[in-house]
Amino acid sequence: MAALNIEKGTSKHSAYDLRDPHVEAQETHTLAVVVDNEAGVLARVIGLFSGRGYNIESLTVAETDHTGHVSRITVVTTGTPSVIEQIKAQLGRIVPVHEVHDLTADGAAVERELALFKVSGTGNERIEALRLAEIFRANVVDSTLESFVFEITGTPQKVDAFADLMRPLGLVEIARTGVAALSRGAA
């Protein structure tokens, strides 16, 4: 047998070490996936992400065309450009998927998220919370003597910023919807 060019007694030559170490930069993309509204379709999409080790930053889903039984899933995901390409191709393979749009790659898109914030406090903190809410154009949708529930819409970054400001002012709980997105322009 020709000489072995590998060290014996090690398992570092495993088949699992094949990933390219030239790490590419991570990107965040918003994908709109148009699907048949049939049982299990969301599980298929989520199962694809978990099964293949892709990230989900946020996910929203709702039926958008009741007569055509079509739903729209909006996923925000991060990965290297080649992983993002794979994610789109893999989503496209799912049989009930009609279309996959990469809103980030297709150019400018409008992205919005709705969030509810419960903030409790009294005195100056309460006043400060209300003042900041006005600046962020958050609405008060519920109030007691020691708490508010604010409703805010905006980009995820705006919601994050609002959360950072509310935290020292008695933030109790946040509920976020995840991102809904559409491309800009007529088409």
Next chain:
Amino acid sequence: MVVQALKDQGVDTVFGYPGGAVLPIYDEIFLQNDIRHYLVRHEQGAVHAAEGYARSTGKPGVVLVTSGPGATNAVTGMTDALMDSIPLVVLTGQVPTFLIGTDGFQEADTVGITRPCTKHNWLVKDPGRLSDTIHQAFQVATTGRPGPVLIDIPKDVQFATGDYTAPEEARVHHYQPRMDGDEAAIEALVSLIETAERPVFYTGGGVINSGPEASRLLRELVDTTGFPITSTLMGLGAYPASGKNWLGMLGMHGLYEANLAMHDCDLMINVGARFDDRITGRVQDFSPGSRKVHIDIDPSSINKVIRVDVPIIGDVGRVLKRALEVWKARGGRTEAEAVRQWWYRINDWRKVDCLAFTESKKTIRPQHALSRLEALTRDHPQRYISTEVGQHQMWAAQYLRFDEPNRWMTSGGLGTMGYGFPASIGVQVAHPDALVINVAGEASWLMNMQEMGTAVQYRLPVKQFILNNERLGMVRQWQELLHGERYSHSWSESLPDFVKLAEAFGAKGIMVSDPADLDDAIREMLAHDGPVIFDCLVEKHENCFPMIPSGKPHNEMLLGENASTEGAIGTSGGMLV
């Protein structure tokens, strides 16, 4: 209704196993004669048999099993079919709709469990949708990249009467994969063919999936261009092993000349292969100097592992046809002189004769056993081979030669031990007069040995050619080479007496251990008109070479002791061994 839909889909064969949740369908089967049902001994066997049937005929394989354990036993087979792109339609029974979710007797979330191991699946709750769904299932299983689909049918839906939808009236699914390649991409391929100096065709299972016409077109393109061709494990037979441009299989246990041609080429034309890690080794070092064209029907195969220069999404047959037309219309040119020089280099690599071995007078070497099997069956007009998984599988790929597509059934992607025996049964069912041989290792074979009952019951004369090394040979080889010779649990202990085992099932058993008796024993096996277990006791510590250890580039290959490496190192352009 189920049986009617299957008939209308042209189904004449079903592999299955009954149980409470599918009894209404079994009743329908009992009352008719058009569809033959083969009763297996384990649901995994049914799925692999259907895979063998499908791969050897090009038609979808059909499986019928009960709910709960019937469905879960079928999971391995479906995963295998998904990895190897085999079209299957699997019907499972389910508890009645009103019991779903109550942990009813033999209830399992079958569509949940099988979602990741099917191309698509359906739970049919409305009897009115049943026939329509079955027709759609056949469409999805067989179009685009083929794969297994599953239809879960609750028992009350099986009993219900509803309107039958004929195939012509069925809803056409919006799933319509692209078949024709992009014209500009095909032009780019043709330009590369015209200018390449060191081209190689790297072909795969997609050629087989595309059908016999794709193999014919591939042969025409290879022969008229004069380019060398190698194939993956899954694509063997698409181009004939006896063809003059054939380099042999490539990859981890592929031939030296095939792997070096891949490493040193300037144009790689991938036809229906998926850059599997058994092929690429370390991706950064994979064929560094080549431009790569990739023809594949599944967009997700493109750029998944290896970035390519010219992707062509479409069916192999359609794309090759168009490429040939365009190339001929432009004059059918190649850089013939450069390609001739390239062949000189390849022929130098061939001289290494990487499959050479010395016969032993004392023990049968597995390479020798397969060479003799090849010699004694080569002229059979209808020889089909299946394999289990392990060293024997690789030796079979190296030493048996395939001149036609659909003659070679093996579990490549999942590497499922226990695949080969039931697959051979499915092949024999589809081709009653053919010679069907399963090349097996003793450990793999034991995994589905209960199917001996099926073979005997239906008088299927499948030959079980077991290369018995009393070892989990492939595992033992890795432990020897990569884990410091610590042979942790890689023995096959307490093996049965295979001759007696055959007899216990009412079949024939043959045992051979002396090389001098080998030919006669093989002839005896071939002459017997019935299933045979052929227990061939072989050298216990043989390693399978060539071997590219995982994560190594193509030009760092381990060779067997008989390969003549002298002279090759200089020409390979890379670091050998």
